[in-house]
Amino acid sequence: MTRSIIIVLDSVGIGEMPDACNYGDAGSNTLHNIAEYMGGLELPNLEMLGLGNIHQIKGVQAQAHPKGCYGKMAEASRGKDTTSGHWEIAGVILERALPTFPQGFPQEFIKRYEEAIGRGVIGNEVASGTEIIQRLGEEHVKTGKLIVYTSADSVFQIAAHEEVVPLPELMHYCQTAREMLTGDLQVGRVIARPFLGQAGEFYRTANRHDFALEPPRKTLLEYISEQGLTVNAVGKIHDIYAGKGITDFCPTKNNREGIDKTIEYMGHEHDGLIMTNLVDFDMVYGHRNNAEGYAQALKDFDQRLPEIFKRLKPDDLLIITADHGCDPTTPGTDHTREYVPLLVYGLRIKGGVNLGVRPTFADLGATVAEFLGIDPLPAGKSFLAEIKNG
Known part of the structure; x- marks a missing residue:
């Protein structure tokens, strides 16, 4: 069985991008700033994977020998939107930002x-x-x-x-x-x-x-399903991709349901992709400037990771990332233009590989495509060779 599980922690950014000032987001750093606000975070399972090796996060230590591979990714698309972030993960980079309406609609x-x-x-x-x-x-x-x-x-x-x-x-x-x-x-x-x-x-x-809006070009999800593999979507993934390339899906009401359904899908005997969006970080806490609630949601997710690890099959590839930031410690309530974390784990994946700063989220999609035996996507560079044992 060859299967990849992508879990998108909606809005869990890890530091302002170089052009953040153009978006009014200078100083934004969702994970770091929440940790400072709370006096530290306790996230032992994410720490084990290498989260503290990506960026300084109070309470989350860098590991000498992390079990996962770690790095961060920059968004090549213009904007800081859920749609553009997810599309880029799946190999579609937008040269032109989706329109916004700061004065309202005409x-x-x-x-x-x-x-x-x-x-x-x-x-x-x-x-x-x-x-x-x-x-x-x-x-x-x-x-x-x-x-x-x-x-x-x-x-x-x-x-x-x-x-x-x-x-x-x-x-x-x-x-x-x-x-x-x-x-x-x-x-x-x-x-x-x-x-x-x-x-x-x-x-x-x-x-x-x-x-x-339907993606303007084929995404990773469509390339996978066209090869006869399954694409199981959890949370708002089905909505974000307008259903394109998805073979089965389950809407969810909160993070707990999203994790439950991910674990349930992992119990199925299917090749292909499970892709999950955990929206509470963004919708319930980031947009409401609730740093305390955001910190607790991070802790809750971390505590459920052993259940996910337990369901991993020998050849599975698990990737944990985000789609943008939404720093609840900043004055505004909007998304923030940030790097996103990249944590990769599997029973047959090397541990401790520093994946550095990827120039685009599309590197994730390119890696999953190669892992599943799909032809290279039009965008992104696979890092599979850097992390695969043997």
């Missing part, structure tokens, strides 16, 4: 959208999702108008109370927006953001759904 588009769905829109601004439902939620409940907002990322987000706009109806409105956002308005994701509660106590539910 009024002429909003008017056309209101006419198309038969409902009004309020908001249409850059906002925190948890803040805007508190501010505009009561008006939404009274009028039925949808709360539309965006962020520093390429997103069109629609928040609606589940008792005012039933979920199927909200999903229809999102699909309509996805179809209408074309050309210069072609955002990476349209996101359904349902919520419940009463005025002053509104809260988002776990029924979020992403309507992603």
Whole structure:
């Protein structure tokens, strides 16, 4: 059996990239800054793999002989978006950043959208999702108008109370927006953001759904499935790749479910890829500037790693990485332009190999392609020869 497991710790960055200042992210360093804020992190399993060898993280020691291979990766694509980060991992580098709307979406588009769905829109601004439902939620409940907002990322987000706009109806409105956002308005994701509660106590539910733009070129996932191998997607992976190349998938409501489903898939007898996104780091803690919660989520993941190690088959390749940063200790609530960690482990993989600074996330995809016997991808350079025993 030949199988690779990629676990994306959504937003777990490891230091500002050289161009971070162009994005307003100078000084961002998600892992380092959380560790400093908390007085140290205890992550013994990630430490064993070599996390402390990548960058100084208080409480996480560098190992003389780490069991994993370690390094960090730079994003070659422009931006710091979930979509561009995941696409690049899978071998698609964007030369042009996905569009963002710091002043909100053009009024002429909003008017056309209101006419198309038969409902009004309020908001249409850059906002925190948890803040805007508190501010505009009561008006939404009274009028039925949808709360539309965006962020520093390429997103069109629609928040609606589940008792005012039933979920199927909200999903229809999102699909309509996805179809209408074309050309210069072609955002990476349209996101359904349902919520419940009463005025002053509104809260988002776990029924979020992403309507992603289709990747402009074939990704690693498609190359793998075209060879008759399985591609199992956990969490929002299916949404991010618009289902392309995925043979089976499982949406999840939180990190715990994501880890559970990953372990379940690892128990199957399939060649190919298991790819997981653990979204709580980003959605629940990074965007809400909750360093304490973020630290606990890191600890929770670390404590589950032995279960994942136990399910590894002799020829499996496990890769733990991220898609961007979202430093909760900085004033803003947006993603941060950071390097991402690269930890590689397997029973037949060398330990202690320093993979250095990879110039693109696509090196990960190129490595997995070679590992699975797929023809080289158009982007990225495989590091398989550096880590493979024999």
